[in-house]
Amino acid sequence: MKSLELDWLYKTNDIPIHYTEETNGGGSFFLLDYIDYFKEHYPNNKFNSALEWCAGPGFIGFGILSCDVCNHITFLETYDKAINLLEKTINNSSINNATIVHADNVKVLDGKYDLIVGNPPHFSEYQLMQKNAYYSNHSKENWERIAVDNNWDIHREFFTNIKDKITPDCLILLAENTRELPKITKVANECGFELKNSNLAKSTGMHVLAEYKYIL
Ligand SMILES: C[S@@+](CC[C@H](N)C(=O)[O-])C[C@H]1O[C@@H](n2cnc3c(N)ncnc32)[C@H](O)[C@@H]1O
Numbered sequence: 001m002k003s004l005e006l007d008w009l010y011k012t013n014d015i016p017i018h019y020t021e022e023t024n025g026g027g028s029f030f031l032l033d034y035i036d037y038f039k040e041h042y043p044n045n046k047f048n049s050a051l052e053w054c055a056g057p058g059f060i061g062f063g064i065l066s067c068d069v070c071n072h073i074t075f076l077e078t079y080d081k082a083i084n085l086l087e088k089t090i091n092n093s094s095i096n097n098a099t100i101v102h103a104d105n106v107k108v109l110d111g112k113y114d115l116i117v118g119n120p121p122h123f124s125e126y127q128l129m130q131k132n133a134y135y136s137n138h139s140k141e142n143w144e145r146i147a148v149d150n151n152w153d154i155h156r157e158f159f160t161n162i163k164d165k166i167t168p169d170c171l172i173l174l175a176e177n178t179r180e181l182p183k184i185t186k187v188a189n190e191c192g193f194e195l196k197n198s199n200l201a202k203s204t205g206m207h208v209l210a211e212y213k214y215i216l
């Protein structure tokens with residue numbers, strides 16, 4: 001007997017996005033908050049080159065691409081199974097304005113981005129995340145991969161290395177947990193970024209879209 005492999009489709013305009021339960025870190029919800037944010041704050045902007053950091057199956061990136069928020073999207077992700085799903089979505093829809101970067105964080109990137117979106121791991125420890133009912137269906141191992149950023153190392157590496165890969169007016173808009181936002185912002189500040197705005201993510205009620213700007 002063959003083993004059963006399931007993947008699901010999340011359709012945004014003309015793009016059916018392939019995903020699995022294991023790779024869905026909440027982006028299927030946050031996409032709606034992102035679209036609201038762009039409508040309210042940047043209704044007439046079309047960004048040239050966008051990056052989805054910690055992309056998973058690319059809900060946010062494919063979603064904004066399908067709404068013409070950007071001309072091109074790059075997906076950065078480290079997990080093999082998510083990379084396979086990103087490739088499947090791109091190949092099945094013959095998308096020619098998306099690039100996949102399979103890497104551990106942003107140091108390897110060589111583009112200049114004017115928009116960065118992403119839903120990175122945003123709890124400093126597993127226990128804090130575990131108390132939260134929203135994250136209850138996943139194995140401990142999978143949620144550590146998806147949700148935990150020990151000592152904020154992933155965020156620190158991002159804010160340290162992204163500086164020379166962004167245009168001066170680059171918009172960085174990250175989905176973060178509301179309770180952890182002050183600690184993440186402290187890391188961002190240490191690296192020269194300021195929090196310009198934070199909007200409640202209506203899809204969950206306990207996250208925000210945090211807009212960071214490079215100030216040095
Ligand atoms: C909260 S999940 C978000 C997944 C997807 N964007 C979503 O919203 O459903 C965080 C993602 O970051 C990826 N990740 C964790 N550390 C990473 C790193 N150092 N570099 C790139 N991706 C990373 C994980 O594999 C996971 O897919």
